[in-house]
Amino acid sequence: MNTVVQKFTADGITVVGGIPSMTSSPEEIADFAARADVLTVNLGTLDAERRRVILRAVEVVNAAGKPWILDPVHCDYSPSRLAFAQELIALGPTIVRGNAAEMALIGSTGPGLRIQTGEVDRIGSGGEGVRVANGHRWMAEVTGTGCLTGGVIAAFMAVEPDALVAAASALAVTGVAAELAAPLSRGPGSFGVAFLDALSAIGERELLTHARIHYDQD
Numbered sequence: 001m002n003t004v005v006q007k008f009t010a011d012g013i014t015v016v017g018g019i020p021s022m023t024s025s026p027e028e029i030a031d032f033a034a035r036a037d038v039l040t041v042n043l044g045t046l047d048a049e050r051r052r053v054i055l056r057a058v059e060v061v062n063a064a065g066k067p068w069i070l071d072p073v074h075c076d077y078s079p080s081r082l083a084f085a086q087e088l089i090a091l092g093p094t095i096v097r098g099n100a101a102e103m104a105l106i107g108s109t110g111p112g113l114r115i116q117t118g119e120v121d122r123i124g125s126g127g128e129g130v131r132v133a134n135g136h137r138w139m140a141e142v143t144g145t146g147c148l149t150g151g152v153i154a155a156f157m158a159v160e161p162d163a164l165v166a167a168a169s170a171l172a173v174t175g176v177a178a179e180l181a182a183p184l185s186r187g188p189g190s191f192g193v194a195f196l197d198a199l200s201a202i203g204e205r206e207l208l209t210h211a212r213i214h215y216d217q218d
């Protein structure tokens, strides 16, 4: 996990019922990865030690056959980071999630499920996929909503083996929470707080009335 939005992302995972750990120490990563139900690899504040720790964590979860998600944060700003993201994609992430600029450079995600978030979230590539049209523009004005969304997708992957179902559900839940939070907020600052409140309180009724999930087929 990057060092910028650890608290916000951890809170997002916690309020949907997960137990987050932002561990990145070489001494501990193998034990934490072995215990986890799912791994999130976020490249936001990459350094030499994090690269080594990430590769070890991926090795552990791959050997155990557990799912993992890659967030190639800001790979569009650094050829070295983009190359590392591609190296990780070759190791078979279950999901790769990024914004439009990042995913344009990532290109193919191999067998891994591709997710491009934005005003409309696009899950999958080619003719078949799912679009989630929920969300609010203030999500783009709060740093780390993408990282948090990746964390919530990971939490859902821990209990739903179908990555597409887990991702579409998580994106609908975060998007609807944002829509419920925005009218209670004065701007991006109070929105960040109201968003966590709404994410913790959201239930079946709100989802059934607000979710905008579209399934596209060739």
Ligand SMILES: Nc1ncnc2c1ncn2[C@@H]1O[C@H](COP(=O)(O)OP(=O)(O)OP(=O)(O)O)[C@@H](O)[C@H]1O
Pocket (backbone or CB within 6 Å): 073, 098, 099, 100, 116, 117, 118, 119, 120, 121, 134, 135, 136, 137, 138, 139, 140, 142, 143, 144, 145, 146, 147, 148, 149, 171, 174, 175
């Ligand atoms: N204009 C928008 N309208 C509605 N929802 C949006 C909008 N922009 C982003 N979102 C939502 O915000 C979340 C983050 O998506 P975004 O693509 O902005 O991630 P990101 O750029 O990786 O963010 P960060 O790097 O700050 O974590 C997603 O859940 C997405 O659906």
Ligand SMILES: Cc1ncsc1CCO
Pocket (backbone or CB within 6 Å): 002, 003, 004, 005, 044, 045, 073, 143, 144, 146, 147
């Ligand atoms: C701003 C920033 N820098 C590294 S990670 C991060 C959080 C949003 O991706």
Ligand SMILES: [Mg+2]
Pocket (backbone or CB within 6 Å): 073, 074, 098, 099, 146, 147
């Ligand atoms: Mg991001």
